[in-house]
Amino acid sequence: MEGEMLDGRYRLGEELGRGGHGVVYRATDTTNGAKVAVKVLRKQIKDDPQYAVRLWREAQSLAALWGTSVVRVHGFGTDEEDTVYMVMELLEGESFETHLKDLESFGDRLSSFALLTYLDPIARALHTAHSLGIIHRDVKPANIFLVSAELGTGARLMDFGLAKILGAEALTAAGMIAGSPSYIAPEMWRTEPFDHRADVYSFGAVIFRSLAGRPPFQGNSTVDLFLGATTEPRPKLSPIRPDLSPEVDDWVEKALAIESNNRFPYIPTMWNELIRILMNGRGPSAERIRQTFRLPG
Numbered sequence: 556m557e558g559e560m561l562d563g564r565y566r567l568g569e570e571l572g573r574g575g576h577g578v579v580y581r582a583t584d585t586t587n588g589a590k591v592a593v594k595v596l597r598k599q600i601k602d603d604p605q606y607a608v609r610l611w612r613e614a615q616s617l618a619a620l621w622g623t624s625v626v627r628v629h630g631f632g633t634d635e636e637d638t639v640y641m642v643m644e645l646l647e648g649e650s651f652e653t654h655l656k657d658l659e660s661f662g663d664r665l666s667s668f669a670l671l672t673y674l675d676p677i678a679r680a681l682h683t684a685h686s687l688g689i690i691h692r693d694v695k696p697a698n699i700f701l702v703s704a705e706l707g708t709g710a711r712l713m714d715f716g717l718a719k720i721l722g723a724e725a726l727t728a729a730g731m732i733a734g735s736p737s738y739i740a741p742e743m744w745r746t747e748p749f750d751h752r753a754d755v756y757s758f759g760a761v762i763f764r765s766l767a768g769r770p771p772f773q774g775n776s777t778v779d780l781f782l783g784a785t786t787e788p789r790p791k792l793s794p795i796r797p798d799l800s801p802e803v804d805d806w807v808e809k810a811l812a813i814e815s816n817n818r819f820p821y822i823p824t825m826w827n828e829l830i831r832i833l834m835n836g837r838g839p840s841a842e843r844i845r846q847t848f849r850l851p852g
Contacts, residue, residue, distance in 0.1 A: 624676035759810030
């Protein structure tokens with residue numbers, strides 16, 4: 556579709572990425588010359604009304620979270636050829652996944668100060684989403700974007716395509732698992748009822764990956780990941796990161812608890828406890844945290 560005009564307004568440019576449901580293009584809004592990103596339902600599935608509803612819900616979720624660190628949505632529509640699309644802000648930079656892989660390729664790990672700096676706005680955005688009854692369901696490094704310095708830095712939480720809005724009709728069929736295997740909460744693996752604490756688990760898994768250089772559980776198959784998340788002892792961070800306070804292992808145990816009732820109840824509870832623990836670490840990064848971050852009360 557590169558070079559085509561969408562809905563008589565958006566001229567599509569290069570493809571920026573694609574998933575199972577949609578393709579994202581760089582585009583120009585010809586009414587004002589603004590550079591935007593346009594997410595278009597893939598042609599193979601656009602005739603299935605469920606996916607149009609899912610894209611509409613994603614647009615609703617993003618619009619409800621305007622002012623937080625989620626990617627900003629500018630519009631939603633259907634053109635004369637029944638192509639369903641969503642218009643978003645165009646981001647320049649790199650995904651958090653790419654950033655972590657680059658570090659890991661050199662044997663490095665993300666510093667505790669960098670972790671808090673990058674993910675603090677994401678923690679706040681997730682808490683706001685949960686307070687509005689929106690559960691992301693696919694929190695992972697690839698869905699966090701680090702904005703380039705030229706555009707002011709910062710981070711954005713992206714892809715609410717799997718988001719569940721409490722009170723809305725379910726779109727995922729019974730028995731189907733939504734999310735990315737390395738970051739899925741145990742209750743979702745087991746296709747049990749879930750709430751915002753599924754995002755608490757996933758965000759905890761992202762934090763573990765960021766500090767450890769690997770996801771909490773690894774394996775050669777989906778079954779291995781399922782068994783790890785749902786049955787195995789929680790991994791420890793302190794042997795990998797001696798610069799962190801040993802308390803971090805208790806934090807991992809609670810953040811990644813198999814049963815949601817044993818998990819941190821809310822994102823801010825988990826996040827503030829992590830800040831406190833990282834303040835007690837050793838080295839320049841911990842010192843910068845003590846100088847920069849403050850705990851409530």
